[in-house]
Amino acid sequence: VFFPSQGKYSQVCGLVVGYQQGSMDSFAPNRIDVKTINDVYVDGISITHGNPRQHLWTYAVGLREKVTSSCNRCPGDIADYPVSCIPDFVGNDYYCETGWVSSFTRGRHVWDDPLWDGKGCHLSTAHSCDRYGWFHKQVNTTTDYTEVRLCADGAINNEDVLAELIEIWVL
Numbered sequence: 266v267f268f269p270s271q272g273k274y275s276q277v278c279g280l281v282v283g284y285q286q287g288s289m290d291s292f293a294p295n296r297i298d299v300k301t302i303n304d305v306y307v308d309g310i311s312i313t314h315g316n317p318r319q320h321l322w323t324y325a326v327g328l329r330e331k332v333t334s335s336c337n338r339c340p341g342d343i344a345d346y347p348v349s350c351i352p353d354f355v356g357n358d359y360y361c362e363t364g365w366v367s368s369f370t371r372g373r374h375v376w377d378d379p380l381w382d383g384k385g386c387h388l389s390t391a392h393s394c395d396r397y398g399w400f401h402k403q404v405n406t407t408t409d410y411t412e413v414r415l416c417a418d419g420a421i422n423n424e425d426v427l428a429e430l431i432e433i434w435v436l
Contacts, residue, residue: 382398
């Protein structure tokens with residue numbers, strides 16, 4: 266979805282609340298050669314602006330909390346998370362959470378644990394809940410449109426992200 270600006274802006278703020286369905290894979294899309302901003306580089310929500318796309322923020326959805334070592338899990342939930350999983354253009358401008366603790370059910374929604382709200386992390390090592398809420402990003406003054414993409418690399422009967430609230434402010 267594209268949102269046109271109503272004039273010049275140099276700051277972008279946003280908040281997203283969503284829900285997980287099935288086996289979302291964070292920054293581990295099925296094709297590891299796909300890591301550009303124009304691809305499905307995340308299972309979650311990508312917020313960009315302009316043409317060519319410039320990254321603003323990513324809301325990633327991890328597979329589950331109890332995964333030993335994998336790009337499918339949220340960064341910060343395990344000490345040895347492969348840094349190479351996060352695309353360079355994302356940097357630290359992301360939040361990641363999962364609704365599943367130890368297992369998941371294909372096609373089932375996790376309605377009882379909204380994503381990116383800082384709640385619902387069950388493991389003491391699950392530090393992904395430490396980063397959540399509104400994002401704020403400074404950009405060069407522009408009139409670019411803002412784009413929000415809901416991304417998943419699997420079939421909709423396997424995985425999906427549902428958005429309850431997407432609020433974007435340009436200042």
